[in-house]
Amino acid sequence: MVDNNNFALKTNNVYVHYGNKMAINNVALDFPKNEVTSLIGPSGCGKSTFLRCLNRMNDVIDSCKVEGSFIMNNTIDIYRDDLPIENLREKIGMVFQKPNPFPKSIYENVAYGPKIHGVTSSQSELDDLVKESLHRAGLYDEVKDRLTDVATGLSGGQQQRLCIARAISIKPEIILMDEPCSALDPIATAKIEDLINELKENYTIIIVTHSMSQASRVSTKTAFFHLGNLIEEGDTSKIFTKPDKEQTNDYITGRFG
Amino acid sequence: MKEHTDKNFENRLTAIRDQLSEMSAVVEKQLSLALNCIKSKDSDYSITIQNLDLQVDDFEKAVRDECFEVLTLHRPVASDLRLVFTALKVSKEMERIGDHCRGLSNKAITSKSDLDPEIIEALSALGRSVLSVVHEVFDSLFTGNIEKAKESWRRDLEIDKLYKSILKTLIDKMEKNDSIIETGTQHILIAKSLERIGDHAGNIAEEVIFNISGQYQDIEKIRV
Numbered sequence: 001m002v003d004n005n006n007f008a009l010k011t012n013n014v015y016v017h018y019g020n021k022m023a024i025n026n027v028a029l030d031f032p033k034n035e036v037t038s039l040i041g042p043s044g045c046g047k048s049t050f051l052r053c054l055n056r057m058n059d060v061i062d063s064c065k066v067e068g069s070f071i072m073n074n075t076i077d078i079y080r081d082d083l084p085i086e087n088l089r090e091k092i093g094m095v096f097q098k099p100n101p102f103p104k105s106i107y108e109n110v111a112y113g114p115k116i117h118g119v120t121s122s123q124s125e126l127d128d129l130v131k132e133s134l135h136r137a138g139l140y141d142e143v144k145d146r147l148t149d150v151a152t153g154l155s156g157g158q159q160q161r162l163c164i165a166r167a168i169s170i171k172p173e174i175i176l177m178d179e180p181c182s183a184l185d186p187i188a189t190a191k192i193e194d195l196i197n198e199l200k201e202n203y204t205i206i207i208v209t210h211s212m213s214q215a216s217r218v219s220t221k222t223a224f225f226h227l228g229n230l231i232e233e234g235d236t237s238k239i240f241t242k243p244d245k246e247q248t249n250d251y252i253t254g255r256f257g
Numbered sequence: 258m259k260e261h262t263d264k265n266f267e268n269r270l271t272a273i274r275d276q277l278s279e280m281s282a283v284v285e286k287q288l289s290l291a292l293n294c295i296k297s298k299d300s301d302y303s304i305t306i307q308n309l310d311l312q313v314d315d316f317e318k319a320v321r322d323e324c325f326e327v328l329t330l331h332r333p334v335a336s337d338l339r340l341v342f343t344a345l346k347v348s349k350e351m352e353r354i355g356d357h358c359r360g361l362s363n364k365a366i367t368s369k370s371d372l373d374p375e376i377i378e379a380l381s382a383l384g385r386s387v388l389s390v391v392h393e394v395f396d397s398l399f400t401g402n403i404e405k406a407k408e409s410w411r412r413d414l415e416i417d418k419l420y421k422s423i424l425k426t427l428i429d430k431m432e433k434n435d436s437i438i439e440t441g442t443q444h445i446l447i448a449k450s451l452e453r454i455g456d457h458a459g460n461i462a463e464e465v466i467f468n469i470s471g472q473y474q475d476i477e478k479i480r481v
Binding site: 212213216238239240241242243246248249250252253254255256257 | 258259260261262263266332333334335336337338339470471472
């Protein structure tokens, strides 16, 4: 019997429409706690749309209509009307394709979230949290002597790790990543992937990626989307050795015709 | 299955399949000629088998090199990865079958003709069974027929029984007539080579089942 407590987020009967166009068609997908789940599929398959549903990023798009069940920790309906969006984003953070640090200092980038959400009660506690978050993001040693420097002066890979530090500074439970390495070189990518592997001890991570090899390297679960449908999901090792569906096999082996 | 969008990758996988196919044909020919040697002791057969063995060795190296390049340059996954993995292992098993053919043909043509015809016939029958299993397992590899692969795996048991029967008969005869010990021993080694070829066919069947199903299966369960 499946233990529901092992899932950070469960989704069911998910439909997403942009106007009359269906983007997600009856998807049910559950995300195990402290694991990394990759969402893969060709452009336009709905994987990013689905990811953005998971912390209600689509709410700001007028034409976007989201239906279905999104239950966090087996109790919280994340689309509940009386749930403040900022409280939801405190629990479900997001890292975007392009690093997007605030035009502020490195310190302020990480401290901003905890200040807004009142995570800390004193300056020294905030200092410690900033330091800890930068540590966890594998960035502290590289920036410890220039915390007051403007964050946009960092390299692309450092900026992305800063964004991860910013996301984890408010102690979320789930981190959503939308192609977090697509703008990075192989070394910066390897550092982020290594970081993802470490972060899963404390967080549930859901990552959208176009890189099949990245999905196979970083995730324990993989879900394959095509034309808004969830074609197959399962253990990453199984998906990349013997997927059940021929459509999955065709996609991951490069048979796109 | 659809073709790869990357034609170079598709061509390389096709090359691996084609090389395995050609290799299997040469190995089957070697085995067929080796069985002729048991009866006829014609040294021409042995020379041909040795020449074919050089081809088999070259095929094994070619498959190995092609698989290595495909792994390095194309990083195959799923069905492609299983194909490359299977090709590497099956080509090695085929190469070993070729070695056994060469060895047993040498023994057959150099041994004396002082054994009962019934022993030679029993060895030939064992050889025919082995050839049939080898043919069946190659067929399962290229047609992707998992049931045929399982069947050839089961038939390896028949080969083991025939081998044990020949072994017992030869030992009994050698105990009664020590003048045939040298020839008897040669023919035990020939029978052992055939039995080992059956084992290699069983190993290939295991790889065929993995290639199709993605799992290694318990041989004993399939045999039951």
